[in-house]
Amino acid sequence: MSRKILVLADLRNGGVRNVTFEALSAAKNISEGGEVSVAVLSNNAAVNTGEFAHYGADKVYVVNNAALENYVPDAYAAALEAVIKEAGANVVFLAHSAIGRDLAPKLAARFGAGAVSDIINVELDGGNLVFTRPIYAGKAFTKNTVNSDLIFATIRPNNLTKSEPDTSRSAETVNLSVDLPADSLRTFIKEVVKKSTGGVDLSEAKIIVSGGRGVKSADGFKPLQELADVLGAAVGASRGACDAEYCDYALQIGQTGKVVTPDLYIAAGISGAIQHLAGMSNSKVIVAINKDPEAPIFKVADYGIVGDLFEIVPILTEELKKALAE
Amino acid sequence: MNIFVCLKQTFDTEEKIVVEGGKVKEDGVRFVMNPYDEYAVEEAIKLRDANGGSVTVVTIGPERAQEALRTALAMGADEAVLISDESLFGDEFTASNVLAAYFKDKSYDIILTGNQAVDSGSGQTAIRLAELLNIPHIGTVTGLEINGTDVTAQRDAEGDLEVVGGKLPLLITAQQGLNDPRYPSLIGIRKANKKPLETPVAGDLGVSGDAVAAKSSVLETFLPPSKAAGRILEGDNAARVTELVNLLKNDAKVL
Numbered sequence: 067m068s069r070k071i072l073v074l075a076d077l078r079n080g081g082v083r084n085v086t087f088e089a090l091s092a093a094k095n096i097s098e099g100g101e102v103s104v105a106v107l108s109n110n111a112a113v114n115t116g117e118f119a120h121y122g123a124d125k126v127y128v129v130n131n132a133a134l135e136n137y138v139p140d141a142y143a144a145a146l147e148a149v150i151k152e153a154g155a156n157v158v159f160l161a162h163s164a165i166g167r168d169l170a171p172k173l174a175a176r177f178g179a180g181a182v183s184d185i186i187n188v189e190l191d192g193g194n195l196v197f198t199r200p201i202y203a204g205k206a207f208t209k210n211t212v213n214s215d216l217i218f219a220t221i222r223p224n225n226l227t228k229s230e231p232d233t234s235r236s237a238e239t240v241n242l243s244v245d246l247p248a249d250s251l252r253t254f255i256k257e258v259v260k261k262s263t264g265g266v267d268l269s270e271a272k273i274i275v276s277g278g279r280g281v282k283s284a285d286g287f288k289p290l291q292e293l294a295d296v297l298g299a300a301v302g303a304s305r306g307a308c309d310a311e312y313c314d315y316a317l318q319i320g321q322t323g324k325v326v327t328p329d330l331y332i333a334a335g336i337s338g339a340i341q342h343l344a345g346m347s348n349s350k351v352i353v354a355i356n357k358d359p360e361a362p363i364f365k366v367a368d369y370g371i372v373g374d375l376f377e378i379v380p381i382l383t384e385e386l387k388k389a390l391a392e
Numbered sequence: 393m394n395i396f397v398c399l400k401q402t403f404d405t406e407e408k409i410v411v412e413g414g415k416v417k418e419d420g421v422r423f424v425m426n427p428y429d430e431y432a433v434e435e436a437i438k439l440r441d442a443n444g445g446s447v448t449v450v451t452i453g454p455e456r457a458q459e460a461l462r463t464a465l466a467m468g469a470d471e472a473v474l475i476s477d478e479s480l481f482g483d484e485f486t487a488s489n490v491l492a493a494y495f496k497d498k499s500y501d502i503i504l505t506g507n508q509a510v511d512s513g514s515g516q517t518a519i520r521l522a523e524l525l526n527i528p529h530i531g532t533v534t535g536l537e538i539n540g541t542d543v544t545a546q547r548d549a550e551g552d553l554e555v556v557g558g559k560l561p562l563l564i565t566a567q568q569g570l571n572d573p574r575y576p577s578l579i580g581i582r583k584a585n586k587k588p589l590e591t592p593v594a595g596d597l598g599v600s601g602d603a604v605a606a607k608s609s610v611l612e613t614f615l616p617p618s619k620a621a622g623r624i625l626e627g628d629n630a631a632r633v634t635e636l637v638n639l640l641k642n643d644a645k646v647l
Contacts (some may be wrong), residue, residue, distance in 0.1 A: 137549070139529065164549040168531045171484070171516035175523035180485055180607025183514040196611065202511055205409040206416060209612040252528035253558040256544065257399060273646070275593040293548070297647075308568075315569040316551040320426050321405040321510050322568060330646040343406035343575075348514050348616060353636065359624075368622040369639055371632050381633045389637050390647065 067193055068100035072155035073123070074146060075106045076163050077112065082113060083270060084228070087121045089159040089221050091229035094122030096190050100156070103127060105149040106235075107142060109135040119237035121229060126239045127153060128162045132280045133246040136255040141246050143172050148244045150177075155216065157195070162220035163269065174377035180212035186225040186327075201342035203321040224327050226379040261316060268317065271300035273330040276319060276346070277312070278304035280335015280356065280375055284312045289379045290334055296386050302326065302346075304336045334375040338363030355379065395436045396498070397469065398491060398505040398518065401453050401460035405510055411613050428506025430573035431516040436477035436504050437468040437487040437535060438571065438603070443538070445501070446470040449478065449495060452487055458589065464578030465584035477593040479601030484512075486604045487519035493599035495525055500561055502543075507532045507565035511609050515565070540577035551598035563584040 071093040076083040084103070093102045102124040104118045110201055115126040129148045133141040133213045146169065150158060158173070160166030164186045176179035186207075187198035197210045197219060212219075268274065275294040277287055287301065294301045302324070303317040321344040331349035336342060338354070338361055346352070347366045354367035364370045371378055404422040411417065425433070436447045441534075449464040450473040451457050460473035471493065480490045503522075508515035516592075522529035534553070537547030541560040546553055548567045577582070586625075594600055623639075625632040641647045 071604075074506060115539055136554070139531075162533075167515050168519060170525045171514075171519035172529075174485070174516070175488060178485075181514075181516055182485070182608060183516060189466065197540035197616055201416070201513060201613070202409050203513060204409060204616065206613060206615050208610045208614075210608050210610055212608045214607045252562075253530055253556050255554055256557050257555040257557070258549075267548065268517075275560045288633070304487045315514065315567075316548055318568065325513075330644070335619055339406070340408065344405070347619070349642070351646050352622070354622075357563070364624065365621065366619055368644065370622055371636065372624060378633060381629055383635065385633050386647070389641055 068098040069096070069156040070154055071157045071159065072098045072104050072150060072153045073102070073159045074106050074161070074166065075104050075118070076161035077108055077111055077113070077166060078267065080111055082117070082219050083161060083163070083223070083225040085161040085163070085270065088223070088226040088228045089161065089324065090118060090121040090123055092158060092180070092188050092221070092226045092231065096188055096195060098190070101125060101153070103153050105129070105146055107145045115239055116236065119235040120233055121144045123237045125153070126237050126382070127241050127242050128239060129244050131244060133251060136258060137168070137252060138255060139168060139172055139342070140251045142169050143176065144246055144250065145244045146173060146241060147176060149348045150216070151173035152242060157217045157219065160218070160220045164317070166220045170220045174218045177216050178390055179216040179218055180214040181218035182210050182212060184222050186222050187221050188219065188226070193254055200325065203325045204348050205344050212350050224272070241246060261314065265297065266294070266300040268291050268300045268302055268319070268324055269326050273297045273299035273332070274302045274326055275299050275332045276302035276304065276332065276336060277307050278336030279306040279310060279333050281307060281312055287313055289376065289383070293332070293379055293383045293386070296383050296390065304342045304368045305339070316369070333363050333367070334379055335359045335361050338366065393439060393443040393498050393501045395439055395445055395447045396495070396500050396503045397429065397447065397449045397464065398503065398521070399432065399449055399451050399460060399464060400426045401451065401457040402426040402507045402509050402511045406485050409615065411615055412614055413547045421458060423459065426506050426509045428508060428510070428566055428568070431568065431570040432504035432506050432564070433464045433467055433469060434571045434573040435566060439502065439538065448473060450491065451475070452490055460518060461589065463576060465587045467574055468578040468580060471587060472589045473574045474589060474591050476591060479594050479606065480599070481503050482518060482604060483608045484514055485515035485607040487517045488524055489519070489604040491521050491597060492524035493597040496598070502560055502644070503563040505563070505565050507567050508608050510586065518563060518565045522553030527561050528558050528564065529563040530558060531565045533564050534569040536564060536570065567590055
């Protein structure tokens with residue numbers, strides 16, 4: 067049975083995040099011929115809507131409204147609700163991002179629908195959609211089905227396979243006007259303070275350089291940041307480093323904190339408490355640098371170096387500079 | 393100020409997960425209050441101490457979940473509600489509708505919860521509840537200020553900090569960094585046992601299990617494939633780093 071799938075484009079700093087194309091690729095695979103569409107909600111963001119078609123979109127719904135400048139739950143919910151109805155969607159994919167994880171439950175409740183959060187896979191099984199998602203931050207996984215007529219799913223970045231773009235495809239653009247009067251918006255943004263270091267987003271980073279108690283101070287993160295800069299990586303941290311106030315909690319990776327699955331995870335001065343391992347052990351390749359040869363982090367590491375991070379990391383940064391210049 | 397906290401009892405985050413008979417094994421596991429909910433309870437107590445009123449903590453869960461409520465009472469909450477009627481157990485759709493039924497005849501100024509539970513990690517129930525109650529929510533909050541009915545919250549939005557304004561009544565989901573949850577004092581623990589604990593069932597809440605039946609179900613629970621032990625590189629620092637770069641580039645192909 068074919069199904070209509072709507073993907074909410076996940077915009078950040080004016081760009082479309084990769085997870086949107088991952089979601090579209092998956093949508094195309096499971097739609098069984100049904101229409102795949104994209105919703106672009108913004109205040110006139112310059113988005114290349116043609117690119118959505120290359121990954122499977124048949125239609126692009128564009129809602130432009132000044133009230134969509136920043137993410138405000140009431141505004142985004144009203145806009146996406148209108149697109150869902152217009153598209154007649156059976157399935158709505160959102161990124162498991164700051165926006166998607168906040169918006170999906172709100173709309174699921176509004177539609178009385180079922181929802182699955184943070185999925186890492188979706189497949190067809192005898193005509194039914196089966197979603198795979200982590201529980202206990204990735205210590206285990208479940209396969210789930212949803213029995214409502216409308217299904218919401220939030221997608222973890224970096225896990226669904228992005229298909230090869232088909233540049234011969236094109237999509238119809240539909241401009242939708244949605245009325246969002248100020249008195250219908252019960253919360254409002256007073257200010258946005260950009261804090262992310264280095265500009266690489268932790269949840270979508272292909273490479274993460276992460277520090278633990280072993281970095282010893284806020285200054286101790288400097289060599290890690292330099293390594294991250296060379297790699298185009300994001301910087302993360304263990305709970306120990308956050309609790310010791312070496313860095314902001316926004317960087318924390320673990321069961322309390324962010325769960326990440328980059329291609330390469332470099333853990334420096336992190337012992338590997340179970341709650342940290344839950345947040346990163348599903349990374350594709352793990353490198354551990356730690357003084358203590360007994361540190362549990364070495365049990366999940368593909369490559370380990372027993373030694374002082376303050377000696378090893380600067381050498382690694384220099385070596386990588388050379389290797390990447392080749 | 394009528395303050396409510398919805399909380400959940402979860403596995404301690406240091407617990408290993410064992411799957412037995414297709415389910416996560418619970419025998420011998422240490423249960424705690426979901427760590428994110430601790431921030432919600434702490435914030436609720438601070439709000440009450442500053443504004444007066446009372447803090448009621450509510451959970452859905454088996455009999456053992458009472459321990460998490462007692463912890464909240466020992467921290468300083470005033471009353472607790474345990475919904476342990478198994479006909480009302482299900483998914484996030486179920487939980488939010490059961491909570492909405494509980495809140496239907498309550499007068500509340502603010503509802504606080506953790507931004508997600510560390511077991512399911514869905515982060516759905518609280519936001520669904522706000523929608524069902526037709527009140528606004530502010531998610532992943534790291535700072536909260538209330539003046540009269542004016543609310544200003546700082547929220548963590550993927551590393552950026554958003555300052556959000558709103559008005560009571562509303563629902564807040566707590567993020568790490570909001571506060572430092574207190575440990576229950578000995579006196580607090582002793583007092584907790586004397587504080588009221590209500591245990592409503594479906595009929596009391598005016599809701600039936602069928603009406604809130606789960607929309608999603610789990611087909612299978614499994615552990616990730618276990619990883620073979622990695623390689624510890626040998627040699628002096630320069631040699632080990634050279635080998636590492638080589639391995640990352642040519643074997644793992646992640647550079």
